[in-house]
Amino acid sequence: MSDGHIGYPDGMNSEDLTALPLRERKKALTRQAILDAAGRLFEQRGFDEVTVKEIADAANVSVKTLFVYFRSKEDLAFADTGLIDAILAALRATGPDSATTRPAEAVAAVLIDLLHRDDQDPVEGIEGFHRGYTASETLQGGLARVWAGYEDQVTAVLAERAGTAPTPALRLQAIALIGLVRTLTAPETRAMIAGMDGRQARAALTDWLQQAAATLT
Numbered sequence: 001m002s003d004g005h006i007g008y009p010d011g012m013n014s015e016d017l018t019a020l021p022l023r024e025r026k027k028a029l030t031r032q033a034i035l036d037a038a039g040r041l042f043e044q045r046g047f048d049e050v051t052v053k054e055i056a057d058a059a060n061v062s063v064k065t066l067f068v069y070f071r072s073k074e075d076l077a078f079a080d081t082g083l084i085d086a087i088l089a090a091l092r093a094t095g096p097d098s099a100t101t102r103p104a105e106a107v108a109a110v111l112i113d114l115l116h117r118d119d120q121d122p123v124e125g126i127e128g129f130h131r132g133y134t135a136s137e138t139l140q141g142g143l144a145r146v147w148a149g150y151e152d153q154v155t156a157v158l159a160e161r162a163g164t165a166p167t168p169a170l171r172l173q174a175i176a177l178i179g180l181v182r183t184l185t186a187p188e189t190r191a192m193i194a195g196m197d198g199r200q201a202r203a204a205l206t207d208w209l210q211q212a213a214a215t216l217t
Helices: 014-019 022-045 052-058 063-069 073-077 082-093 103-117 122-134 140-162 168-183 187-193 198-215
Strands: none
Touching: 022 052, 022 063, 022 073, 022 122, 052 063, 052 073, 082 103, 082 140, 082 168, 103 168, 103 198, 122 187, 122 198, 140 168, 168 198, 187 198
């Protein structure tokens, strides 16, 4: 779900960005501006209805510059790794000495934080994700690869956390954890919050995520 503004690149904060050499800082900001513009347009109108030129114009760059940073429009759709990066960091932080020890609770906490941190109405945000990504026939193969890649990464972190090699049980657990993410924008969830205002939707989604996490190991 796009938050509708230009953020810091790749999880950086203002201090990280300032520490970069000027040339690298400009490149990072340009890349993020393109990424944010694409996300806004995809969620507003749908991936298939947006042209590369429109994205470039919205980011105040040329089409040639856009292709310096991204190989294709589909590449743009899947370039933001902020969510999976946050999930992996949360999973690595779980353990006996942390406030959250169960992986499912850690993933749910990331999603709940996103719902409450984002200034966008969650109903519109979820509908925007559907409009921009899951409703696009063009992106179905790419989405399947992204979800599979997320499962690979989560399986690896669960194995690292357990101090073992990846196992079928850990793969199954990873599939369930990514399923929690995917279900947040599923048709049933969209139907559940349809007609709610932002406050009601946040409360309903928070309650559902907490209940769902409690059923997962």
